[in-house]
Amino acid sequence: MRKHRVPPWFVLILWPAADRLLRIIYRIRPLKADDSGIIRFNLHHYKGLTRVLNDGSEVKTGDTIIELHLNNDWFKRRRNLNLSVSQSPRESLGCFSQDLHLLAQQVASGMFGNITALHGSTILHIAARRLGFQVEGLPNTLWKKGALFYMAGLMQIYHLRAGEALKRREKSWELKEVWLSRAALLTKYGPKYL
Numbered sequence: 001m002r003k004h005r006v007p008p009w010f011v012l013i014l015w016p017a018a019d020r021l022l023r024i025i026y027r028i029r030p031l032k033a034d035d036s037g038i039i040r041f042n043l044h045h046y047k048g049l050t051r052v053l054n055d056g057s058e059v060k061t062g063d064t065i066i067e068l069h070l071n072n073d074w075f076k077r078r079r080n081l082n083l084s085v086s087q088s089p090r091e092s093l094g095c096f097s098q099d100l101h102l103l104a105q106q107v108a109s110g111m112f113g114n115i116t117a118l119h120g121s122t123i124l125h126i127a128a129r130r131l132g133f134q135v136e137g138l139p140n141t142l143w144k145k146g147a148l149f150y151m152a153g154l155m156q157i158y159h160l161r162a163g164e165a166l167k168r169r170e171k172s173w174e175l176k177e178v179w180l181s182r183a184a185l186l187t188k189y190g191p192k193y194l
Helices: 009-025 072-080 087-108 125-130 142-158 162-168 182-189
Strands: 039-045 064-070 117-122 134-137 176-181
Touching (some): 125 134, 125 176, 176 182
Antiparallel strands (some): 039 064
16 A cells, blocks of 8 residues: 655645645636635646547647636535535535536636636546546656645645545545546536537
8 A cells, every 4th residue: 555645734734825825826716706616727828748638639739728726615614514424525526517517608608718628637536537537647756746745735624534535545546637628528518509
């Protein structure tokens, strides 16, 4: 069993401040104006090599993509409601799916211009796959190790089942990249008239 570095509790005091700082630096904004959704996002231009997604869509250098982020305040509000652990995964997937429907409507209306794909990096890749995302491994880099350490801290602070998940430390805690093409987003979550 692989050990994952988890930040000690006394260091986690810094995580919410780091989260706010990263939102400012990367211009991460809520999907819903009242910030009640599970999704936050930022727009940026893809800088990697041309990537062909499973549905044949291509993401080329310079293409505009939507980088997805979880709204940690959403999880904090749920944790404060004392929901049972069994409610958490079902509710999270349902809310993420609802937000993807809203995002698809916004993309279809042209709100974000001509975006090519949605992208994210997550340790919750099993849930992302259930929502239709293509999941790929990431190279073993210093960035990946730092991002995994940071996300493990976020899980400790915000996730309803943090204690249980940290004790298990399953292989599913590996950081992976998730992609969903514009076409796949609109097909699966878009308005029915498209």
